[in-house]
Amino acid sequence: MTGFNQFYYSFSPTIADYERENPAFKETVKIAITPMLTSLAILNYVDIDSEEEMLGYGIGIILLNIGMYFIAPAVVIFKIRKRK
Known part of the structure; x- marks a missing residue:
C-alpha cells in the first residue's frame, strides 16, 4: 500500500490544482x-457472504469497466472507420 500511496501522491496534487484552475x-x-463509480455502486445491492463471492463480484466489475472504457469505444471507432 505504501508504494501505491507514493505513486498516487506523486501526481495527484498537480492534477487537483489543474482541476481547480480549469473547469473544462x-x-x-x-x-x-x-x-x-456507478459500476462500483452495484456492490451496494448484493449480499456478499464470503471472500469468493467478493472476488467474483470484483472480477465482474473490473470486466464491466474494461468493457465500458476500452471495448465499447473501440467498437464505436471501428464502426465509424468501416462506414468511410
Missing part, C-alpha cells in the same frame, strides 16, 4: 470517472 478539465475528469 474538471468536467472531463468527472465524466470520465462517473461510469466507474
Whole structure:
C-alpha cells in the first residue's frame, strides 16, 4: 500500500490544482470517472457472504469497466472507420 500511496501522491496534487484552475478539465475528469463509480455502486445491492463471492463480484466489475472504457469505444471507432 505504501508504494501505491507514493505513486498516487506523486501526481495527484498537480492534477487537483489543474482541476481547480480549469473547469473544462474538471468536467472531463468527472465524466470520465462517473461510469466507474456507478459500476462500483452495484456492490451496494448484493449480499456478499464470503471472500469468493467478493472476488467474483470484483472480477465482474473490473470486466464491466474494461468493457465500458476500452471495448465499447473501440467498437464505436471501428464502426465509424468501416462506414468511410
